[in-house]
Amino acid sequence: MEPITRKSELSFLNDMVPHTQPQSGRSVLRPAGSDEMHDLLCVGFGPASLAIGIALNDAMDPALNTLKNPDFKPKVCFLEKQSQFAWHSGMLVPGSRMQISFMKDLATLREPRSSFTFLNYLHHKKRLVHFTNLGTFLPARMEFEDYMRWCAMRFEKVVNYGEEVIEVIPGPTNARGVVEFFTVVSRNTGTGELSSRNSRKVVIALGGKAKMPPGFPQDPRILHSSKYCTQLPQLLNDDLAPYNIAVVGSGQSAAEIYHDLHRRYPNSRTTLILRDTALRPSDDSPFVNEIFNPERIDKFYGLSAEERQKRIATDRATNYGVVRLELIEAIYNDMYMQRVENPDETQWQQRILAETKVARIEHHNASKRMRIHVKSVNNQSEHKEVLDVDALMVATGYQRDAHEDLLQSVRGLRPVGATGWNPGRDYRVSLDAAKVSDQAGIWLQGCNEKTHGLSDSLLSVLAVRGGEIVSSVFADQLAGAPLVQDTRVRAML
Structure with missing residues (x-):
């Protein structure tokens, strides 16, 4: 194949790269002090939480969206046990390549105009044409990790590295006996010092053990x-x-x-x-690979528990x-x-x-x-x-059950008779509305394979899922936010 060198072709590639924000620079997300009430706190800052940060940043970008509330400036925090952003650093085997297309990055499938796309990363690194000449959709795993680190660097003001979350505790109840926020307790991995932060919305995205x-x-x-x-x-x-x-x-x-x-x-x-x-x-053949399409989550979630189990067994050879x-x-x-x-x-x-x-x-x-x-x-x-x-x-x-230990103190807020954490389609877990304010909630990431399908722990749907969670958490402030399923349980009157 003839390499792309003509000026018109180069211009076409450059036109594909978004210019809605500086190619590098800080996120527009606002940091908050540990003593302030947070609007959103994410436990873990791997690809799943990073995709949420990117989706929220894009949602606040006036070149991409119109906010219902122009003064919307959420107080956000990410807590990460590692000392810096890293993605499977122990498996960056020389020569290993990604198993998914670069277009399944942290932004493109949700918003191709985002400045956080893999194409924009290549453009910023001055490798866009050189990558094109490789003739592949599968970048080296090492390069994709560098892309995610490049994205993560733009969120440094709102990420606290070296903080291992050890517990999520319901805040005190108000005069109506309702919890309005959660307290997230973390331990500094270097000093052992304990810290507490309060947040109305908490996302648990710990990855696997x-x-x-x-x-x-x-x-x-x-x-x-x-x-x-x-x-x-x-x-x-x-x-x-x-x-x-x-x-x-x-x-x-x-x-x-x-x-x-x-x-x-x-x-x-x-x-x-x-x-x-x-x-x-x-099996990564085209028709089978469609099980990782974001829209397939809707269909899978709507199945019975028995049928979901059968589907996972049938498609096991994909992963x-x-x-x-x-x-x-x-x-x-x-x-x-x-x-x-x-x-x-x-x-x-x-x-x-x-x-x-x-x-x-x-x-x-x-x-x-x-x-x-x-x-x-x-x-x-x-x-x-x-x-x-x-x-x-x-x-x-x-294993993907680390959330069980973190949420021990929240179990009493689950609906009567619930024996597990039941996430809705929007990943928000079911909590008793008689005990928890509708302005408070907990979302689970990467541990919902039984309810959301095989793609749940993979990169394929992160861009779209990040947008879905942002829409669920901040539906009141975001214009055009899609309707999300309310997973809270109303008390019987």
């Missing part, structure tokens, strides 16, 4: 995949050493780590342990325990070349043990290797093997 298989011992040499790029190089600090390394898992992260280990440690012996019969390709086909082919090619050189698989540097599981781990002292006993998942008497390894990488996914 690393999930380890039950029975695995606590050992610094057993690392979750989320720590691959950050902690494994510290543990195994000699790039040329003949390490033995095992990987557990059958999804994209496990395959990426397994494939990268030989590049990182060329003299190592690596073993991939998976319960399935083989690495399976993800769980699957690997992009090109990576599978690269791994297979490596295996084949080993077979050409030596037909004895036990002598290969890179091995895959399919239909196996870790039976037990003997973790010796630090001067010795760990001993991993693996066995067949089907027949207890066959395929037993012992691996002595210097490190074990565990790629078994994430």
Whole structure:
């Protein structure tokens, strides 16, 4: 394909980039002191909360929208445990690419004119034409993380890094016995000092917690995949050493780590342990991929709980325990070349043990290797093997239930008979209107797969979802805000 060099084509690309705001600069969001009443407080400042900040910033941009109230200047705060913005820093594997189009960034699908689009980022970095010449919709994962960090830098005035939220508490009741705000308690990760902030609206967007298989011992040499790029190089600090390394898992992260280990440690012996019969390709074909379209959330939310469960099981191969086909082919090619050189698989540097599981781990002292006993998942008497390894990488996914601990003190405000947190279509959890003011509320992000579908924990819908939540939180101030479902429960009269 001929590279884009003609002046008219360059002008066309530049015209696609929004100029409604400075290409770089501060957000228009207003910071508030810790002793002030906040209009919105977001717990966590990863991609989900960042998308909310961007959507709110765009909603207040007079070049994009007209506010019902021109004096609308909400007091907003984001609390983030990490010391700076980071997105899966432990899995920024060299050469890894995004699995979604760059147009599913934090703004484009909601508002293509936003100054927070990936295209505007490229324009600001003076790489727009160069990226176009790549001929791909899939940027490097490292570049997309840099794009999100570029967006996050514009919100520094309203983000408090190094603050780990430990509890959300209902504020005192008014004369009618109704809660009008919530108190968010956080701990400074550096000093241990506790802080409290009051907010009428609270969004919980904590992301996932690393999930380890039950029975695995606590050992610094057993690392979750989320720590691959950050902690494994510290543990195994000699790039040329003949390490033995095992990987557990059958999804994209496990395959990426397994494939990268030989590049990182060329003299190592690596073993991939998976319960399935083989690495399976993800289904990202066009029709199937439409399950990640933002409008599909409406349809999924309207299904019964039983039908939702069936849909998630049917579409599981789009996201769980699957690997992009090109990576599978690269791994297979490596295996084949080993077979050409030596037909004895036990002598290969890179091995895959399919239909196996870790039976037990003997973790010796630090001067010795760990001993991993693996066995067949089907027949207890066959395929037993012992691996002595210097490190074990565990790629078994994430748990998304951190909100349960944070909201312990809010449980008493749920509707009578409620046994869980029931989010409405607008992600606002059901609270008893006889106990909570309609000006106060809690929204959940990234933990609603059962009610909102497989896209809930992914990047695909963040731009649109951020706008939906902003519309739900600030419906009274935003012109043209779409109607949102009121999830509060009215007391019976």
